[in-house]
Amino acid sequence: MRFSLISAALVIASIGACAPMDEPSTPTAEPSSPTGPASADPDISLDTLKTVTEQLSSDAFEGRAPGTPGEEKTVALLAERFEAAGLQPGNKGSWFQDVPLVEVSLEGDPDLTFTGGKQPLSFDHKEDMVAVSYRFTPETEVKNSDVVFVGYGINAPERGWNDYAGLDVKGKTVIILVNDPDYQTTGLEGPFEGRAMTYYGRWTYKYEEAARQGAAAAFIVHETEPAAYGWNVVRSSWTGPQLYTDAENNNMDETLVNGWLTNEAAQQLMTSAGKDLATLTAAAKQKGFKAVPLGVKASISFDNKIERQASRNVIGILPGSERPDEYVIYTAHWDHLGICEPVDGDNICNGALDNATGTAGLVALAEAHAKAGPADRSLVFLAVTAEESGLLGSAYYGANPVYPLSQTVGGINMDGLNVAGNTRDVVVIGGGKSELENYLKRALDQRGIILKPEPTPEAGYYYRSDHFSLAKYGVPMLYAEGGDDLVNGGIAAGRAAAEDYRANRYHAPADEYDPNWNWSGAIRDLELYYQIGRELAETEEWPNWYEDAEFRAIRDKSRAGAE
Structure with missing residues (x-):
């Protein structure tokens, strides 16, 4: 993960030195742009973002560690919200996929x-x-x-x-x-x-x-x-x-x-x-x-x-109207650290930003897509467990997919949303890997948002969140974040907000819900993710990895077997 406003949880790997910014490599052959009109901005519910984030990160959920009472409350809430949004259970009539774990x-x-x-x-x-x-x-x-x-x-x-x-x-x-x-x-x-x-x-x-x-x-x-x-x-x-x-x-x-x-x-x-x-x-x-x-x-x-234990991924689906056996997937991890080292007498690592916000974003996107009605392809909403333990829930889904990965068109992962305010820029983590970036560039151009290169590509953040668990099986996955250039305050204010989180709240009991958060950046980014996901679900295209990406051969083999 990479540390920025939208995903301040990325600080776990941001201790190393930064490299100069380099422009991401571009493919020799530009893939075709998605066809058809751009999707209208959806009605992303601010109330959903606030309510779900506040609930998931409350002390009652005990930090959402896998295998604890906090997990039981978390997965029950997500199933309830998915159903209320208008999704169908995503695993053969169940909202859950069991993930067997060993401690x-x-x-x-x-x-x-x-x-x-x-x-x-x-x-x-x-x-x-x-x-x-x-x-x-x-x-x-x-x-x-x-x-x-x-x-x-x-x-x-x-x-x-x-x-x-x-x-x-x-x-x-x-x-x-x-x-x-x-x-x-x-x-x-x-x-x-x-x-x-x-x-x-x-x-x-x-x-x-x-x-x-x-x-x-x-x-x-x-x-x-x-x-x-x-x-x-x-x-x-x-x-x-x-x-x-x-x-x-x-x-x-x-x-x-x-x-x-x-x-x-x-x-x-x-x-x-x-x-x-x-x-x-x-x-x-x-x-x-x-x-x-x-x-x-x-x-x-x-x-x-x-010691053996069980945890659960939560899966909802909005079946497609024309090609329901082709899938577009959104992912976010619901877990956090649970009971942790006390700080000033507080021993619950609530994980409000990391990743109650991303999970709330998953619910909000489910609501927006369901309100718009079925797309041609099916839309899958996957809340995974045990990311903090090494991407285990998403890795289990990758090895045991509910929906064939050869038939999964692509997807978007969310690991922390921007609660510091809107930004003028967006960063793609692992830029230059897949044709999904064309969909993002189109959405950014329509809004006048700048796409900036990843500042620390040497840290390998693309391999540190749940999108990677599907990418390694060939599924093109996009991991983008709002940048550091705040509309109100500029780069200096953006970096100060990021540093404040890193120093005072990351993976600590102080990562708690704040009613004064500025959700404008989160809503803007979710609108981008909605448009990209909707266009993927409406097009007949199968975006691929670029020729030099390490996942290209896996995808080509997978798709050849599906056709």
């Missing part, structure tokens, strides 16, 4: 050791490293595992890049660098889109690829700039109970251990192995890099407490 908690602190180098090393949990197991087993042990430095841990055949080429890492421990090899590029040109992060740069991908390669353990080297957050974020996120979606095989196809090393710990490891981290990093940035066995062995063990 895994470390019992005791693991100790990571390396032997066989110039000196034995022992790294402390939290201070030097963090480690978890994605497998649902009570005991985890990796013993005397050969250690290999695999650079950025990327296998991208379409880009001619494979850090695992000629390498067998089955049963071994791999050390991986965060981000892409060209993240320090000033522009957006390079083997991995230059300064802009691709999915290959995300830590989630690196663990996935290590598992595919058969590694026993995978540790990512933390560095603040390419990670876009400090070690404090890694430590706080990886040392408490971890939620995962349940799996019949107990995730036994995952690595035994996934974790992070501080940069200092990684340097000590390389020194003990007779290597230099800076030299290895420089080599890893070059195409044709060969993985480097370090000649040391890793050992780690810990116990896990396994």
Whole structure:
């Protein structure tokens, strides 16, 4: 997620340094614009936005953590509001899609050791490293595992890049660098889109690829700039109970251990192995890099407490009148952190902006579309669970879609709405990826709104909210936000409002409903989302990813199988 007025919750990843603004790359062939007249601005209900946001973020909902009484109240309210809006239950007569979750908690602190180098090393949990197991087993042990430095841990055949080429890492421990090899590029040109992060740069991908390669353990080297957050974020996120979606095989196809090393710990490891981290990093940035066995062995063990629970996505649908088996989707996550660390005696993280506002926007859009009547295609409204735990609800929907993803035209995600006032600008997160941006540009041009490039593309915010869970299955998904240039106050006021939220309310009990919020920007943005969704639902076009987007091949294969 990216921090701005419309989605101040993006601050979780905004700690890293900012890059100069670069113009997003444009495709060589401009896709056709949507046909037909522009949709009239809908009547977005301000009362709905205020009422639903205030209800969801009240203390009675206890911060909306999955698996709690707060969830029960949340999903019941959403089903009630969807029905009142005029939607139909979206899952075979039910408003809900069950999402099976597993909570895994470390019992005791693991100790990571390396032997066989110039000196034995022992790294402390939290201070030097963090480690978890994605497998649902009570005991985890990796013993005397050969250690290999695999650079950025990327296998991208379409880009001619494979850090695992000629390498067998089955049963071994791999050390991986965060981000892409060209993240320090000033522009957006390079083997991995230059300064802009691709999915290959995300830590989630690196663990996935290590598992595919058969590694026993995978540790990512933390560095603040390419990670876009400090070690404090890694430590706080990886040392408490971890939620995962349940799996019949107990995730036994995952690595035994996934974790992070501080940069200092990684340097000590390389020194003990007779290597230099800076030299290895420089080599890893070059195409044709060969993985480097370090000649040391890793050992780690810990116990896990396994608890299974269930949560729910909430789904409503407005069936299409002409092509009801083709779908346009809106998404927002309903969950937040629940009971959290007290501040001044308040221990409820209410999550008013993050993401009661986005969920209220989902309800308001449902009302507006239902009031306008059915479109040619069906419109789906999906409120997902467990975003704060790693996009789990949307990931479950992506793996278990209620409506075929090959028949899902595209969609829009909302993760926090702008409650600071209207802006002169809009930013597309992950700009230059899909033809959905043509629909947005058309809507912006009609209103005289400026489209600005994403200021920190190296942080990879496109991969940090629920739209990504569908994008990785090929569905074109748009994630746009109001910018920082407030109509009343300009850029200085916009940045001040964003900084105030970051410093005082983000992921804290103070993220509470404020009756003095200025909803004009939220309404303007929802009008944009309405127009884009309505045009997608009325056209016969199937917008695709641009040719160089990492999801294009997946979409082409999906659509070929549907035709």
